[in-house]
Amino acid sequence: MNIDSIKNGTVIDHIPAGRGMKLYELLGLDKLDCPVAIIKNAVSSQMGRKDIIKIDADIPVSFDIIGYIAPNVTVNIIKGGKLIEKKSIELPETLIDVIKCKNPRCITSTEQELKHIFRLDDPEKRVYRCAYCDTKAE
Amino acid sequence: MSELRHLIDVSDLTVNEIEELIATANDIIANPGKYAEKCHGKKLATLFFEPSTRTRLSFEAAMYELGGNVLGFSEAQSSSAAKGESVADTAKVVSCYADIIAMRHPKEGAPLVAAQNSTVPVINAGDGGHFHPTQTLADLLTIAREKGGFENLTVGFCGDLKFGRTVHSLISALSRYKGLRVILISPEELKLPSYVKNDILKKAGVEYIQTTDLEEYMPELDILYMTRVQKERFFNEEDYLRLKDSYILTPDRLVNAKADLSVMHPLPRVNEISVEIDKDPRACYFKQVLNGKYIRMALILKLLQSAGTIG
Ligand SMILES: [Zn+2]
Numbered sequence: 001m002n003i004d005s006i007k008n009g010t011v012i013d014h015i016p017a018g019r020g021m022k023l024y025e026l027l028g029l030d031k032l033d034c035p036v037a038i039i040k041n042a043v044s045s046q047m048g049r050k051d052i053i054k055i056d057a058d059i060p061v062s063f064d065i066i067g068y069i070a071p072n073v074t075v076n077i078i079k080g081g082k083l084i085e086k087k088s089i090e091l092p093e094t095l096i097d098v099i100k101c102k103n104p105r106c107i108t109s110t111e112q113e114l115k116h117i118f119r120l121d122d123p124e125k126r127v128y129r130c131a132y133c134d135t136k137a138e
Numbered sequence: 139m140s141e142l143r144h145l146i147d148v149s150d151l152t153v154n155e156i157e158e159l160i161a162t163a164n165d166i167i168a169n170p171g172k173y174a175e176k177c178h179g180k181k182l183a184t185l186f187f188e189p190s191t192r193t194r195l196s197f198e199a200a201m202y203e204l205g206g207n208v209l210g211f212s213e214a215q216s217s218s219a220a221k222g223e224s225v226a227d228t229a230k231v232v233s234c235y236a237d238i239i240a241m242r243h244p245k246e247g248a249p250l251v252a253a254q255n256s257t258v259p260v261i262n263a264g265d266g267g268h269f270h271p272t273q274t275l276a277d278l279l280t281i282a283r284e285k286g287g288f289e290n291l292t293v294g295f296c297g298d299l300k301f302g303r304t305v306h307s308l309i310s311a312l313s314r315y316k317g318l319r320v321i322l323i324s325p326e327e328l329k330l331p332s333y334v335k336n337d338i339l340k341k342a343g344v345e346y347i348q349t350t351d352l353e354e355y356m357p358e359l360d361i362l363y364m365t366r367v368q369k370e371r372f373f374n375e376e377d378y379l380r381l382k383d384s385y386i387l388t389p390d391r392l393v394n395a396k397a398d399l400s401v402m403h404p405l406p407r408v409n410e411i412s413v414e415i416d417k418d419p420r421a422c423y424f425k426q427v428l429n430g431k432y433i434r435m436a437l438i439l440k441l442l443q444s445a446g447t448i449g
Contacts, residue, residue, distance in 0.1 A: 105266050107245040111224050114251065132247025133268055 008058040009034075011076040012066060013050070017041050020051025023069045026098065027061055029053070064092040068099075071126070093120050095128060099137050106133040142444050144253040144260045145437060147269045148311050155440075156311075159275065160282045162436035163429070170203070176439060176448060177206030183236035184210035185228065185252075186263070187219055187243040192405070193263050193272070196427070197240045200434035209236065229256040237447050238438060241265075259441035261434075267303050272437065273404055274307040276430030277363075280422055281312075283429065284400040285360060290317030292358050297323075297365035297385050297410060299330040304404045305365060306334050313342035320346040321355045325381045328371060352385060357394045362387070364403045364410050364423075387411045392418070402426055 020038050029036045034057030044050040067089045077085040095118040101108045108114045117131035128137040166173050182201040198208045211217045229252035241249045242263040249262035264270040295305050322330050339346050372378040403423040442448045
């Protein structure tokens with residue numbers, strides 16, 4: 001795969017350096033058959049160092065997961081070799097099944113079929129709380 | 139009309155809704171006959187997945203005094219949860235039998251799950267160490283009746299301020315009103331957690347003082363809210379034995395208190411308020427129990443009215 005020229009796919013740019021791998025895991029990109037490239041510590045004029053992920057396939061990615069791991073990133077959507085959309089991702093209000101509640105007294109610890117829902121409590125400090133027990137996400 | 143459907147936490151209620159509930163409770167106290175048949179033919183399900191006899195009896199008495207009926211269970215062993223049924227399914231099933239549900243559950247968030255799956259109103263009757271909104275409403279009704287309102291009060295909280303959820307919840311509810319001053323009286327080991335100080339008191343701009351001395355601010359208090367200091371909260375028995383007597387309210391400690399101080403306690407008490415104080419007109423903790431029944435009556439009425447179950 002030529003990482004500079006994607007025909008149909010997604011480029012997640014301006015990921016804070018060091019968070020690229022975490023994002024790769026949470027997005028489940030390790031389970032894909034298509035070419036995926038992670039570029040670590042690329043030089044960025046704005047941020048010094050950044051990570052970039054390129055996915056060479058027309059598959060949907062979760063903006064909530066991206067926003068949670070790396071708010072303020074840019075997601076470039078490419079179709080037919082052309083950049084068709086440039087999205088700035090904000091911190092999501094709600095996270096559904098992105099992270100798990102670790103409070104052993106939480107109802108989600110005993111009822112396996114419940115979705116793990118977290119709500120943004122403090123956007124400045126990026127604090128999320130479990131919708132069921134209000135425990136802070138780590 | 140408001141659209142209150144369930145009650146999971148006191149923070150779900152607006153200041154107006156709290157006032158409305160208090161007004162209804164006061165009217166019930168003044169004219170009980172007017173309410174004696176309001177819930178005729180309606181059923182309250184008390185789903186208690188862990189025992190809490192006092193809270194359950196309060197809900198049941200409330201429903202009976204509204205002319206309604208009660209069904210339910212008082213511990214998980216006698217429920218279908220013992221066979222592994224989920225909270226969601228229990229809520230769906232019980233919705234077929236009852237008009238309103240009061241749920242107590244050891245797991246935090248269980249009543250919210252029930253509310254999301256129930257077709258009838260759900261009241262959280264306590265979910266582990268998380269929320270216990272009807273206790274807070276009982277406290278608020280007591281304060282409203284004893285003090286005539288919530289503004290410009292100096293409230294002392296004494297005892298276990300670290301784990302006491304009723305304390306956190308009441309502080310949060312009172313911090314919405316003007317002129318609140320809070321005196322936090324506890325041993326070092328049981329101080330109010332910093333998240334409560336930062337997220338509630340500081341955010342609301344409430345003036346607060348922390349002290350380890352029960353008598354220091356006594357003359358300034360309008361309300362003294364006592365809680366139990368439990369032995370199991372201490373790392374060693376020596377510390378517990380050294381400290382426990384410092385947080386027991388005795389008549390001599392009330393010498394410098396205001397004549398119209400209200401002494402409150404969520405009960406059950408062990409020994410943190412000496413029984414001699416029961417005769418003192420400033421003791422309000424048994425009134426709190428009674429108010430708990432009246433505010434639950436007001437809440438049941440309001441939720442059934444919002445649901446269109448009663449007129
Ligand atoms: Zn949780």
